[in-house]
Amino acid sequence: AQSVTQLGSHVSVSEGALVLLRCNYSSSVPPYLFWYVQYPNQGLQLLLKYTSAATLVKGINGFEAEFKKSETSFHLTKPSAHMSDAAEYFCAVSGTGRRALTFGSGTRLQVQP
Amino acid sequence: NAGVMQNPRHLVRRRGQEARLRCSPMKGHSHVYWYRQLPEEGLKFMVYLQKENIIDESGMPKERFSAEFPKEGPSILRIQQVVRGDSAAYFCASSPPPLQGTRSGANVLTFGAGSRLTVL
Numbered sequence: 001a002q003s004v005t006q007l008g009s010h011v012s013v014s015e016g017a018l019v020l021l022r023c024n025y026s027s028s029v030p031p032y033l034f035w036y037v038q039y040p041n042q043g044l045q046l047l048l049k050y051t052s053a054a055t056l057v058k059g060i061n062g063f064e065a066e067f068k069k070s071e072t073s074f075h076l077t078k079p080s081a082h083m084s085d086a087a088e089y090f091c092a093v094s095g096t097g098r099r100a101l102t103f104g105s106g107t108r109l110q111v112q113p
Numbered sequence: 114n115a116g117v118m119q120n121p122r123h124l125v126r127r128r129g130q131e132a133r134l135r136c137s138p139m140k141g142h143s144h145v146y147w148y149r150q151l152p153e154e155g156l157k158f159m160v161y162l163q164k165e166n167i168i169d170e171s172g173m174p175k176e177r178f179s180a181e182f183p184k185e186g187p188s189i190l191r192i193q194q195v196v197r198g199d200s201a202a203y204f205c206a207s208s209p210p211p212l213q214g215t216r217s218g219a220n221v222l223t224f225g226a227g228s229r230l231t232v233l
Binding site: 042104105 | 168221225227
């Protein structure tokens with residue numbers, strides 16, 4: 001069985017500040033990990049994915065995430081927040097034999113001017 | 114490439130009516146997934162289908178809900194005798210079949226914009 005836990009349902013940062021969104025996973029098999037972003041009234045868009053290659057994954061819009069097996073974490077970061085980053089962010093996991101993603105409960109990011 | 118197309122985008126039903134939500138996967142994608150998002154919650158997996166075959170329906174409610182992906186045409190999520198608790202956004206995603214030599218699970222899911230069901 002696989003699951004992800006996103007710590008913090010709401011995160012607020014100032015424009016230009018570091019963005020850190022936390023995700024911890026649980027998986028009985030080597031996981032595949034994903035971050036998706038959802039803008040209001042829209043579907044989910046893939047930001048980045050980890051599929052057992054490099055542990056530091058770079059995605060779109062300046063986001064990146066680091067897979068840390070020892071901490072079972074896959075936190076999402078961005079050095080400098082933009083107003084346009086305000087959205088809901090979902091961490092997700094899948095694994096061998098299970099192709100459907102299991103999502104976390106989401107973190108809503110607010111960016112203050 | 115039009116992406117994953119869902120319709121209708123908004124659907125209003127009265128209690129006891131039926132709701133049908135349609136999903137056309139991306140060109141070249143043969144796998145479809147349905148998720149439900151309740152207000153202020155994350156996405157919950159419902160069902161995973163290939164053409165003419167349900168692969169995993171572990172997230173589907175036991176009653177009133179059904180899904181199909183026929184040989185021709187879109188995938189359909191059907192909710193019979195809707196109740197207020199069915200009000201949610203229903204998202205469809207699609208993916209290609211696994212590449213030869215890769216483990217399943219690595220494929221990226223591409224999501225549609227969702228269908229928002231309101232039950233009065």
